[in-house]
Amino acid sequence: VDFGDGYSICDQCLKGALDKIQNPPIGDFFQDFAEWVNQDRSFATGGARHSKRIALKVIKKIHPERNIVLVDANAHYSTFLAVEENQLVPMEVPHDGKPTYRVNLEAYGEKIDEVVDKTGVLPVAALLTHVDYQYGNLNDPAVVGNICKQKDVPFILNGAYSIGILPPPPRSCEIDFITASGHKSMAASGPVGMLAFKEEYAEGVFERSKVVGDITGRSWPGKYCNFLGCPSVYGAPLATLMASFPAVVERCLPKNAEEEVKKVNFLVGEILKIEDFAVQGVLPKEHPLMKVMTPGFAKVSETHPRKGFFVREEFKKRGIIGMAPGISKSMKINTFGLTWEQVRLVAWAFKDIAAQNGLNVTE
Amino acid sequence: VDFGDGYSICDQCLKGALDKIQNPPIGDFFQDFAEWVNQDRSFATGGARHSKRIALKVIKKIHPERNIVLVDANAHYSTFLAVEENQLVPMEVPHDGKPTYRVNLEAYGEKIDEVVDKTGVLPVAALLTHVDYQYGNLNDPAVVGNICKQKDVPFILNGAYSIGILPPPPRSCEIDFITASGHKSMAASGPVGMLAFKEEYAEGVFERSKVVGDITGRSWPGKYCNFLGCPSVYGAPLATLMASFPAVVERCLPKNAEEEVKKVNFLVGEILKIEDFAVQGVLPKEHPLMKVMTPGFAKVSETHPRKGFFVREEFKKRGIIGMAPGISKSMKINTFGLTWEQVRLVAWAFKDIAAQNGLNVTE
Numbered sequence: 001v002d003f004g005d006g007y008s009i010c011d012q013c014l015k016g017a018l019d020k021i022q023n024p025p026i027g028d029f030f031q032d033f034a035e036w037v038n039q040d041r042s043f044a045t046g047g048a049r050h051s052k053r054i055a056l057k058v059i060k061k062i063h064p065e066r067n068i069v070l071v072d073a074n075a076h077y078s079t080f081l082a083v084e085e086n087q088l089v090p091m092e093v094p095h096d097g098k099p100t101y102r103v104n105l106e107a108y109g110e111k112i113d114e115v116v117d118k119t120g121v122l123p124v125a126a127l128l129t130h131v132d133y134q135y136g137n138l139n140d141p142a143v144v145g146n147i148c149k150q151k152d153v154p155f156i157l158n159g160a161y162s163i164g165i166l167p168p169p170p171r172s173c174e175i176d177f178i179t180a181s182g183h184k185s186m187a188a189s190g191p192v193g194m195l196a197f198k199e200e201y202a203e204g205v206f207e208r209s210k211v212v213g214d215i216t217g218r219s220w221p222g223k224y225c226n227f228l229g230c231p232s233v234y235g236a237p238l239a240t241l242m243a244s245f246p247a248v249v250e251r252c253l254p255k256n257a258e259e260e261v262k263k264v265n266f267l268v269g270e271i272l273k274i275e276d277f278a279v280q281g282v283l284p285k286e287h288p289l290m291k292v293m294t295p296g297f298a299k300v301s302e303t304h305p306r307k308g309f310f311v312r313e314e315f316k317k318r319g320i321i322g323m324a325p326g327i328s329k330s331m332k333i334n335t336f337g338l339t340w341e342q343v344r345l346v347a348w349a350f351k352d353i354a355a356q357n358g359l360n361v362t363e
Numbered sequence: 364v365d366f367g368d369g370y371s372i373c374d375q376c377l378k379g380a381l382d383k384i385q386n387p388p389i390g391d392f393f394q395d396f397a398e399w400v401n402q403d404r405s406f407a408t409g410g411a412r413h414s415k416r417i418a419l420k421v422i423k424k425i426h427p428e429r430n431i432v433l434v435d436a437n438a439h440y441s442t443f444l445a446v447e448e449n450q451l452v453p454m455e456v457p458h459d460g461k462p463t464y465r466v467n468l469e470a471y472g473e474k475i476d477e478v479v480d481k482t483g484v485l486p487v488a489a490l491l492t493h494v495d496y497q498y499g500n501l502n503d504p505a506v507v508g509n510i511c512k513q514k515d516v517p518f519i520l521n522g523a524y525s526i527g528i529l530p531p532p533p534r535s536c537e538i539d540f541i542t543a544s545g546h547k548s549m550a551a552s553g554p555v556g557m558l559a560f561k562e563e564y565a566e567g568v569f570e571r572s573k574v575v576g577d578i579t580g581r582s583w584p585g586k587y588c589n590f591l592g593c594p595s596v597y598g599a600p601l602a603t604l605m606a607s608f609p610a611v612v613e614r615c616l617p618k619n620a621e622e623e624v625k626k627v628n629f630l631v632g633e634i635l636k637i638e639d640f641a642v643q644g645v646l647p648k649e650h651p652l653m654k655v656m657t658p659g660f661a662k663v664s665e666t667h668p669r670k671g672f673f674v675r676e677e678f679k680k681r682g683i684i685g686m687a688p689g690i691s692k693s694m695k696i697n698t699f700g701l702t703w704e705q706v707r708l709v710a711w712a713f714k715d716i717a718a719q720n721g722l723n724v725t726e
Contacts, residue, residue, distance in 0.1 A: 004552060004599070005552055007546050007547075007553055010553075011685075014687075046409050046554075046595075046596070047591075049591045049592065050591065053591060071576075073576065073578050073579050077572075077581070077583045077586060077592060078591060078592050080572070080574045080576065080581075080583065081572055081574065081583070081586060081588065081591050081592055082591065083574065084572060084573070084574040084588060085588060085591060090574060090576065090577070091577055092576050092577050092578040092579060094578050183370050183598065184370075189367060189368055189370075189598050189599050190370055190373075190597060190598040191409075191596055191597060191598060191600075209440075209443070209444055209447060210447070211443045211444065211446065211447040211453060213434075213436065213438075213443065213453065213455050214453070214454055214455050215436050215455035215457050216436050216455060218440070218443075220440045220443065220444070223440060223444060225444065225447060225448060228410075228412045228413065228416060228441060228444050228445065228448060229412065229440060229441050229444055232409075233409070233554055234553060234554055235546065235552050235553040235554060235599075235600070236367070236552050236598075236599040236600070237554075237598070237599070237600070322374070324377075
């Protein structure tokens with residue numbers, strides 16, 4: 001609350017750099033965050049997409065002759081835009097399609113070879129979405145990390161849906177950059193993200209300004225180019241990220257994360273009792289986000305006086321809100337942070353709405 | 364408060380674009396803001412520095428053969444970093460030095476000619492700091508705007524210290540882009556800024572994504588490249604900027620802005636009664652930010668048991684806080700928003716501290 005006005009953090013700045021501010025202890029937080037995700041350094045950004053943009057920019061500067069970025073076929077659009085913004089070209093690593101959409105992690109190796117065959121140089125980087133936004137599939141970064149290390153391709157892990165939800169990946173995964181989202185998965189008021197990385201990239205990430213005023217001779221050799229000075233982000237977004245951090249670390253402990261996964265799998269089991277309902281993505285779930293296909297609801301909507309809106313309204317009657325209006329074919333549900341009682345309520349609501357609308361529900 | 368959690372704005376997004384969200388009415392706000400600053404369009408950014416970076420990027424794309432940006436010699440470091448980030452070169456337009464530091468606005472014309480002579484092409488843009496961060500000097504954008512229009516150079520006005528404090532510049536100033544700061548001058552919780560611009564630049568600012576997934580065929584032709592999708596900024600920063608907007612418009616009405624200028628000039632008059640004290644920058648003040656030279660305090664600090672810290676401590680005793688610890692040679696003061704009673708208290712404190720420490724104060 002002390003830093004909610006958005007500028008109080010800058011009032012505490014004596015050295016012109018965000019990470020040198022001691023109240024609140026921003027530099028310490030960056031170090032703590034880096035250690036928590038098993039990296040060497042970290043810094044705050046305007047969101048995971050900005051972290052991806054900066055990571056790619058730093059790597060591109062090291063390897064200017066390379067221009068292809070490998071991305072998994074489940075990557076979020078912001079990954080593609082970060083690639084595009086750096087004037088690079090994405091090449092997708094395929095998933096196995098409907099219904100599991102499982103990314104073929106081993107294919108990163110073949111794709112790297114393909115890029116070398118076609119262009120004569122390695123890809124500039126390989127990016128893997130740790131957990132995707134659509135199916136909530138969890139990918140093992142160690143597989144891609146070790147392929148990349150062996151083939152000498154920098155490896156970026158996008159943890160927008162995982163860092164803050166699941167235990168951070170161990171050091172042995174050979175990750176060069178981890179991108180994370182404060183507002184998506186770390187209980188922070190957005191927009192804020194984190195970029196964590198290995199020490200060898202620190203010089204590039206923290207590249208200092210070299211510009212000089214030709215008349216005044218002014219220069220700012222302490223300012224970070226990639227953050228347009230120091231203040232990539234501050235105020236409420238950064239203060240809430242820091243305030244939430246201890247609770248976020250706690251909830252990612254294996255015992256707590258495992259409990260969350262039990263909840264989602266319980267709900268999956270209940271939903272699959274409804275006629276024709278399906279859960280896309282890899283099962284059993286390893287992350288609390290799931291995509292549910294609800295063809296029975298879509299069929300009901302064809303003749304229902306409220307059309308597709310009945311779905312949202314029926315859930316709302318049963319105390320469950322947040323669904324997009326009018327959607328009846330599929331929905332994304334995240335059980336993260338719900339109590340067991342709440343998870344059971346959601347399961348009951350699905351089955352009750354289905355049964356009341358003439359769909360078969362097995363017990 | 365409804366949008367303080369940072370993601371509620373995105374929960375209201377149905378069309379995948381920030382400016383299409385109707386609750387809160389973000390698109391309406393962008394239009395209102397543009398009209399208020401006498402431009403055609405506007406969008407939110409992560410701060411004025413990001414607005415400058417994007418404006419330069421858009422113009423550079425139109426004129427890729429140009430690489431020099433004219434900037435006034437009082438420009439903030441973030442202006443130089445925005446130039447540097449676009450791989451452009453700044454060329455300063457001089458001020459007249461100590462004590463007024465008045466920018467020679469007419470020199471923009473000569474500098475443009477000089478660039479053409481030296482490089483064979485026009486500067487990519489001319490940037491003027493409307494009110495600088497150091498002396499609070501107000502520059503008339505009409506002078507530079509008309510020179511730029513005549514010579515066909517795009518003109519950027521950095522209003523980080525003016526938009527939200529003074530009446531916005533009229534349309535006749537021929538400004539192509541205005542950059543503004545939410546947390547510096549528009550009573551918003553940072554980081555947030557605005558970029559307002561003429562319609563002819565809308566296509567460039569709102570350039571859409573062209574990237575395509577080679578396997579999945581996914582593409583996002585509705586997403587804005589320069590904002591890495593839609594969400595340049597949202598949550599508390601944007602919600603507080605919108606919440607403050609009516610009050611900000613009100614306080615910038617000429618009668619209110621003029622009253623603020625009376626207050627700062629009253630304080631200047633009082634401070635100048637102290638032996639050797641001076642106010643740098645152009646006088647009388649046209650903006651409530653001033654730089655005060657306090658050599659008498661510096662002299663006292665040489666023998667004072669609390670050294671330079673006595674300045675901050677003496678002001679604090681008199682109910683005035685916010686000074687940097689240990690500084691005794693000069694200080695920046697902004698009287699904006701103080702009541703007349705508070706301004707008189709500050710004036711009295713200056714004179715009282717000076718007199719009690721043996722400095723001459725005339726009446």
